[in-house]
Amino acid sequence: MAKLNVNGKTIDVAVEPDTPLLWALREQGGLTGTKFGCGVAQCGACTVHVDGVPVRSCVMPVGAVKPTQKIVTIEGLSKDSTHAIQKAWIAMDVPQCGYCQSGMIMAAAALLKKKPKPTDADIDSAMTNICRCGTYQQVRNAIHMAAGNVGRKA
Amino acid sequence: MNLEFNESRRKFVITTAAVSGGMSFGFALPSGDVFAQVQKGADLTQPEVNAWVVIKPDDTVVIRIARSEMGQGTLTGLAQMVAEELECDWSKVTTEQPTPGQNLARKRIWRDMSTGGSRGIRGSHEYVRQGGAAARQMLIAAAAQEWNVPAAECSAANSVITHAASGRKTTYGKVAAVAARMEPPKDVQLKAPKDWKLIGKGVARLDTKEKVNGSRIYGTDLNLPGMLNASIKACPVFGGKLVSFDEAKVSGMPGVKHVLKVGDNAVVVVADTWWRANKALNALPIIWDNGPNANVNSAMIAERNKAGLDATEAFIGNKVGDASAAIAAAPKKIEAVYSYPFQNHATMEPMNATALWSADKCEVWCPTQNGDAALSAASTAAGLPLDKCDVYKINLGGGFGRRGASDYIRQVVSIAKQLPGTPVKLIWSREEDMLQGAYHPVTQCKLTAGIDAQGNVSGLNMRISGQSILATVIPTLLVNGADLLTFQGLLPVGHERFGDHAISYAFDNLTIDHAMRNTHVPPGFWRGVNANQNAIYMECFVDEIAHASNQDALALRQKLMAKNPKGWAVLKAAADQGGWGKPTPKGTGRGLAAYYCFGAYIAACAEVSVSATGKLTVKRIVAATDSGHAVNPKQIAHQVEGSFVYGLGALLHQECTVKDGRIEQDNFTTYQPLRLSEMPKIETIVMPSGGFWGGVGEPTIAVAAPAVLNAIFNATGKRIRNLPIKNADLKA
DSSP states (O other), X not given: OEEEEETTEEEEEOOXXXXXXXXXXXXXXXXXXXXXXXSSSSSXXXXXXXXXXXXXXXXXXXXXXXXXXXXXXXXXXXXXXXXXXXXXXXHHTOOSSOTTHHHHHHHHHHHHHHOSSOOHHHHHHHXXXXXXXXXXXXXXXXXXXXXXXXXXXX | OOOOOOGGGOOOOOOOOOOOSOOOOOTTSOGGGHHHHSOOOOOTTSOOSBTTEEEOTTOOXXXXXXXOOSSSXXXXXXHXXXXXHHTOOGGGEEEEOOOHHHHHXXXXXXXXXXXXXXXXXXXXXXXXXXXXXXXXXXXXXXXXXHHTSOGGGEEEETTEEEXXXXXXXXXXXXXXXXXXXXXXXXXXXXXXXXXXXXXXXXXXXXXXXXXXXXXXXXXXXXXXXXXXXXXXXXXXXXTOEEEEEOGGGTTTSTTEEEEEEETTTEEEEEESSHXXXXXXXXXXXXXXXXXXXXXXXXXXXXXXXXXXXXXXXXEXXXXXXXXXXXXXXXXXXXXXXXXXXXXXXXXXXXXXXXXXXXXXXXXXXXOOSOHHHHHHHHHHHXXXXXXXXXXXEOBOSOOTXXXXXXXXXXXXXXXXXXXXXXXXXXXXXXXXXXXXXXXXXXXXXXXXXXXXXXXXXXXXXXXXXXXXXXXXXXXXXXXXXXXXXXXXXXXXXXXXXXXXXXXXXXXXXXXXXXXXXOOSSOBOOOTTTTHHHHHHHHHHHHHHHHHHTTOOHHHHHHHXXXXXXXXXXXXXXXXXXHTTTSOOXXXXXXXXXXXXXXXXXXXEEEEEEEOTTOOEEEEEEEEEEEOXXXXXXXXXXXXXXXXXXXXXXXHHTOOBOEETTEEOOOSTTTSOOOOGGGOOEEEEEEOOOSSSBOOOTTTTHHHHHHHHHHHXXXXXXXXXXXXXXXXXXXXX
């Protein structure tokens, strides 16, 4: 039994310590917004924040997460989808199939927190998540929009 | 992708509509929201105006969508089509998806449910608009009856019906119950395109909000009461069998409930959670009989395809005049051989499905592009008649053609049948998804051209050698053994069956044929299908002809497109905006490609740079599309952008190689998709010329690779003929 602080609440998860955080969130926490894509930290569909830092939860064992560390998933990013990134995502109609988008949004939100006015190069290096539908151009545009980057055609 | 013409092979079913009750989705979601979260079929308890339209008393408009939404936006586009004719308030539109069982119970009133071949809109535009128009007429008739005035004196707009003479008004919601009892009109008039208000408008998608907050439920997210989770391994060598497994080694691991044989080639671990099931599966000793293909490798497949390039027997796809004689007589002759590898779809959501079997009923929840085929597969695997089964279509986490196949559905039903009364969710690991694909077919192509003194192509021979998709997937569609779909984008103009994949150019002497060389690696419909390699072969070779005859590549194409004004118009638009003909710095080049497939004209002008060390940067691509009518230009632009991402990933990085009979690449570590940092700036020109309905989701992928390959040649003088580019040396 491990204790996790998820979206401001403490939850008990009855799993082996080597269970990836992703599966504890999905299968014990019922938080299915965080997705399984590859299991090897390549695609980023499982991205959550741990103490504000984007983490690929499919390779983070529950045993390595302290009960005091604050985990935020897509469900806890904002109430009513009002985070600047979510608002920009809606305005730009970014998602296609949507499966990778929870991870994309969590990665983008972490980027904005670190760099409120990211450049294209910042976006290139931070946004390594895989999208097979091909939303990348709209992802880039929406991050600029959320950052309020002016003088740039979204 | 599935081209949905296998009507005769489908089995149909009459079944009940409702999902069995009591689902819940983990404690994070209140159970009352369950039905709102999962597409469970159409709610047939509501009075409907007709099969396509339900208007609720509060004026909510429910539009029924038969096709699967996998990201391509068909849900929104099809709703726009119905709403256009319905004259309803777009802000009140919601959608629901009937099940295959509901469709058959109503004599296929929603017609085709399969979703592929970029046919969602072009295959159903007429009858969905008629559904909207008929509903509007019935709603107006209901109001007119109530007011005792002629229906012809009433009009409707924005869900409000008005009788101008008396100034009376009512809303759709108020008359819907009466309208539901009206006789359907016999004469349904559709609007002229000039009167469209919603078709042609880039309205926002109807399904975005729940994709930005994690609330959208995908197949992998399902959680039924008492459900168990399963992870599976099938024999990694195609055609091999399961011999045995040592259950005792894993039966004591946490959560493990069952270790079961599935069919004759797979083993599954069923546990309380998927993570535990997968962990135990990876620890399970398994013995395979790898079968007759255990020694096959990529080099052997390539050698066989190479031999096919010169084989005497081949299926003819397009023949005009005598190409060989014309080439023999030409003062100049050029020849080139190209090749295209196996590729996996690699949808972001791995294959998955959930099933519940009992002796008298089988239900399946799954992401599928082909509801009818899924239902048929479920019935066969369940050993139950079709009317004892149903399939609930769940949102797809990507499709690209892969989810037209039903292999994962057969598996989950086979598992559920061994555990009567227990719902089982099967999720493939990424490794399983990579090793058990339905791969982009492997082919080679030899092209030979004769060029006369004026630089005209006097003759062209094009021999394709390699795999046929239809021979494996839908063999009943072969015509005297030939797979005509192999010639996508190369068939004669006006071709009876595949006129939507006709050749863009007119040659006086032409032979395009196919030496079919099938492999044990199963092929499938992959976004763009055979247009992908065919466009590379044709468009890169036309570039070679231009270079060999010292002609401008655009000017040569203009000559060849003299009888193809729409094709030329999109190419010209892309070339002009892309800066074709303007000087470029050293190491930078531009390339063109144009194609016609899935009923749409597309073209691209790509700009790339290649550094002295061989680093390729695809900087900018201007793409033009004429799909006839453009239902939602914003979504078309997104599909065009996505087509480049999918196509450039394939061009730059992706190949599935075969060693010891099995695919070597088992995750994104060795099978790299395009990443955001590699994404060129895409400028999309949507230029609908009207008068026809072309596809959108797939056509553009055809021009992605050849435009970039031609730009690389323009930049470096290096002609890459074997994909992917990662295997090529671009160093100066």
